[in-house]
């Protein structure tokens with residue numbers, strides 16, 4: 017639901033994700049393209065190992081809502097379509113918390129993108145691979161626009177990230193239900209006042225980014241520099257989905 021393969025392993029319709037039973041998730045689903053190479057995981061960088069990352073969404077009450085890790089393993093053990101598969105893949109270990117993480121991490125590590133037009137141009141010196149306008153854009157990106165100070169790209173960095181967390185000014189204390197245009201059906205857009213939206217919308221709680229992990233006030237509103245590879249396929253953007261085509265439709269933000 018949140019990492020839809022056809023939608024760049026994120027979800028184009030929703031600025032912030034919706035979990036089990038329609039529960040509000042306050043952050044945007046980050047894409048899992050190239051996650052094999054990410055040094056920090058989640059928007060606040062709280063996990064570092066893909067094998068461990070799986071338990072966040074599996075157990076979060078507003079995401080997949082499983083009551084406990086052991087309970088989840090027990091439940092998977094009763095499902096006939098997994099019968100014997102974990103034992104076959106992990107001979108000595110069988111089904112368990114570690115091997116579930118290893119299995120899902122193993123799959124996610126295959127979602128690697130490479131050999132893009134940019135790669136052929138920049139790393140492969142194939143001059144005609146990108147348009148002149150794109151080449152000008154890159155000169156700006158890596159030159160005086162200084163994007164590449166955080167979205168690193170050079171011979172040793174192909175991911176457009178410095179693996180650090182920064183406060184870029186997008187953090188928020190709290191959000192309000194906003195009125196505006198709502199797409200009630202594909203192609204049918206109506207103008208709705210905030211008064212109508214507020215009672216049916218759960219307002220996402222505040223978000224302090226890295227501070228929530230470290231407790232250090234200097235870390236307030238710091239978020240991971242996202243990998244920009246495939247950014248054209250992975251809208252909406254930013255930890256709160258604030259940069260995306262669906263910004264126009266506020267109901268999609270809930």
Ligand code: HEC
Pocket residue numbers: 059157161162163164165166167181182183184186187239240241242243244247250252253254255256
């Ligand atoms: C100080 C470090 C820094 C600089 C400089 C910087 N960025 Fe970012 N960028 C970030 C961080 C951190 C985020 C994530 C912010 C968030 O989630 O709220 C981000 C997010 C983005 C995103 C959204 C990607 C996604 O998948 O969510 C795009 C696109 C982007 N930056 C492009 C640029 C461009 C273009 C420039 C230059 C004009 C630039 N950035 C300069 C740190 C930086």
